[in-house]
Amino acid sequence: MFTLQELKRSALISLWFVFLTFPIMVVKVNSIEKTVQWRWMNVVYVLVGSFVLSLLFRYFLYRKEQQSGEDEQQGDNTGRSLIHRLLIVPKYRNMIYGVLLGTAVVFPFLTSSYQVNIMTTALMYVVLGLGLNIVVGLAGLLDLGYVAFYAVGAYSYALLNYHFGLGFWAVLPIGGLLAAMFGILLGFPVLRLRGDYLAIVTLGFGEIIRLVLENWGGFSQGPSGISNISRPGFFGIELSLEMAIVYIYYLMVLFVIVTIFLVNRLQDSRLGRAWIALREDEIACQAMGIDKIKTKLAAFSLGALWAGIIGVVFAAKTTFINPASFTFLESAIILSIVVLGGMGSIIGVIIGALVLILLPEYLRALSEFRMLAFGAILVCMMVFRPQGIIASIRRTYTYKPRNRDEA
Amino acid sequence: MSETILEVHGLTMDFGGVRALNNLDLDVRSGEIAALIGPNGAGKTTFFNCLTGLYLPTKGDIFLYRRDKDKKISLKGLKPNKVTEHGLARTFQNIRLFPMMTVLENVMIGRHCRTKAFVIGAFFRGPRTRREEEEIIEMSHRILEKVGLSRFENDFAMNLPYGAQRRLEIARALATEPVLLLLDEPAAGMNPYETIELVNLIQEIATDGQSILLIEHDMKLVMSLSDRIFVMDYGKKIAQGRPEEIRLNPAVITAYLGEEVDA
CATH class of the missing domain: 4.10.820 (Translocated Intimin Receptor; Chain T)
Known part of the structure; x- marks a missing residue:
């Protein structure tokens, strides 16, 4: 050998x-x-x-x-992984979904609130990863400033709550929409850019948002941040701390399910195809009648929408935010979730998020070697599976006249 | 039959000091196969890029006649996607498929400009979106059958043999329901057998009433296919006419073979 x-x-x-x-x-x-x-x-x-x-x-x-x-x-060009092959069969698919959902539901009853807290964070990153996956994985626009939208969401809840006493549920859509608007705001100047140039501009945008939050004291209270943000309400009932943690956990489970459902639909839609075509060949894509501007802006704003919503959840979960939570490192982690999991692959991104967020937590036993081991694992991943944990596959269609069927 | 559908007047394109197109006039009639030929570097692909909105011409006009809508549309200065929407679809000289999409999806992209569903449609997938999606798939499938690629439907475009990739480009352009189909060297790099298949395909498409303007180097192919030929050299049109006229035109022979030197 x-x-x-x-x-x-x-x-x-x-x-x-x-x-x-x-x-x-x-x-x-x-x-x-x-x-x-x-x-x-x-x-x-x-x-x-x-x-x-x-x-x-x-x-x-x-x-x-x-x-x-x-x-x-x-000649196996579809490169289906085991998970994809299992998910094709409806019987196994329902079984897997059932088991996953069951585990998610009973999880808080079996573990401590510390564990639940970590899991909530991991689920938040699942949604963030799926959101960024739209921009990076599907539309092929390398965005290094994704955390800016996350910050927009978090600060819109913190500020609206602080000044006007608005509740979680009222701000959730507002935060999402505000972030989406910022997505369009970022999208316009970078319409012509691709690849490295785009990455640099988005990186700058992320830093601008953070620096504004840090230095515009009158608006955001600067580096000292905003504290005492109210937790999400539960039909007007005051929840104890433990209950609130579990409540936010269940909220996140719900958000994850909704996100998976919607992103999956997006991916197989006319818009999703246009994104992938844009990623594959911009000139051919325009020549085939796809409006580049509309498609790119849709990618930026939809990606930002999810970041904004999770930002609101983040502010409500920690009840305290300051600009230090929205550094470039955060963007980098979300990006590595997408790259490590497999660009464009929903299952990949989910697993990537769980691995990347949970691994450092459970590697705590290795104390100071934790980040070292983490880095080694990342390097090995990129050497042995550059396409990510679960590579994305394209949907296939079996054609029957007047009766379409998903294969 | 002989209504003009595309009219180009005095098209000029400068790249800095280089005049790539010089006062070019050209017209394509409904239902015909027109060919644009010329030596390498004559400006044929530049002409296509001007037509389809990839370049903004320095001077000149481009008009597309939509007889069905009774409209005369100026294409000059429109974005590429608008040009395609108005009914001009093209293929590329160096193949530009979407390599990591399946063959069927490549054609489905062609349907993009004829369909509407956007974010809301994608999220809720209502009856209208579903119907639209079904129509896209059905039509794409029909086109693939026509060009003989339906057995590759679920393969990645990048895994197709070369000749099939060329045909897929044509299929994708056809999916946009063009008034005029622009083919940029469809036979480039093909072996003789593939070329024959391609000629048959183009003839078949033309029989369905599709007007075609093609750029080609293969003289045999051009002579056998086209109804009318335009010849370019150094950005200028040097001749136009029926294949048999072009074959005997002294200016064309000079452009291709060089001038005879008296001993």
């Missing part, structure tokens, strides 16, 4: 690793007692560990190459 040469290369890599990590892994200087401690055992650990890891890496690369060769021979 491994040739001598490969073993040699792995050995070299591990030696190199020992050399690189020598100062931090082996030498330990105690600056108080002025002694130096040599931990020679660590050399062995690093040597063996990196050797095994490097071999594993090679092995998986080898297997990946084998597999892609086989795929080409079979």
Whole structure:
């Protein structure tokens, strides 16, 4: 399986690793007692560990190459993953949906409110990921300032609640629409831009919104933020803290279901096809009669709509917001959810969000190595599955005259 | 039969100091196959790009006659999607399909400008949207059958053989229900067998009453297909007429073969 040469290369890599990590892994200087401690055992650990890891890496690369060769021979161009194959069969599909829904419903009763809180956050990112997926995955417009719309939603609830005492349910649509309006506002100047240029402008837009919120003290109370935002009302009943957490959790489950339903419909609609055509070839797409302006603005505003709605939920959940919650890092995380999960694939984005948000939480056991492990997992993902966890597939149609059927 | 549907007057296109099109006149009549030929770099594709709104011509007029609506539409300065909506559909010299969409979806995109559903329609999928969607699929399927690609329906466009990709481009353009179909070198890079198939297809489409304007290098194909031929060289029209006239036209022979040098 491994040739001598490969073993040699792995050995070299591990030696190199020992050399690189020598100062931090082996030498330990105690600056108080002025002694130096040599931990020679660590050399062995690093040597063996990196050797095994490097071999594993090679092995998986080898297997990946084998597999892609086989795929080409079979002429399997749809590239359906196991999940897609399961979801095609109605019996399995209903079973999977039932199990998922059941788990989601009983989850708060089985776990602590800490767990419920984390899960709510993860679900929020599912919706954010699905929203950004419209812009990035379907329409192919790289948006690095997505968090700006999230901020618009959050601040519209915080401010309307603070000044006018408006409730959660009243602001939910307002926040969404405001964000959608900002989406159009951003969309207009970037109509002509594509790729890197677009990414830079959207990045700038995201920063502008954050900086305005940070510096326009009279409007947004600056970096100190807005506190005491009311939680969502439940038919006028005051909920205890525990109850409120569970309530928001169920709200998010509902939002996720609605979002999946709507995004799925969008994707298979006339508009969804136009987005994908725009992503594939802008000139051909215009030549086929698609209005580029309308299509792009629709993508930006619809993507922003979801961010705005989740922004409102975020403000209501944490009851306190400040500009620090809306940094570029946030945009980057949402973008990695979409890329990691699989661009344009709904199931992929959902799994991506759950993995990316829950993994750091549950890796807490590894304490300071948490982010390191997280980074390693991300790198491995991109090497072995660049198309994302679940690659998107296109809907197929089986044609029967006068009687269409979904396949 | 011989009503004019497309009329181009004095079309001029400058790129900086380069005059790519020089005072070009051209007309296409209803139901005919017209061809535009000329050596490499003569400005044929530039002409197409001006017609379809990808370039804004420096000077000149482009009129499309819609006899069915009794209208004369000026296409100059319109956006590409508007031009397509008015009834001018094109294919590209270097294939520009949507590679990661299925073959059927590629054709369905062609139906875009004839249908309406937008965000609300997508969300609620009411009876009207559903009916529209069914019509799109049915019509796209019929067109694919016509061009002989229905067995590839659910394959990605990028996985089609070359000749089939060319035909898919034609199918996609046909789906927009064009008044005039513009084909930019449809036979480029095809083997002789594929070329014959293509000639048959174009003839078939023309028999259905579709007016066609095509750019082509393959002389045999042009001579056998077209009713009238326009010849361009260095951005100027140097000849026009029936195939047999063009074949004997000295200016055309000079443009293609070069001038005879007296010894």
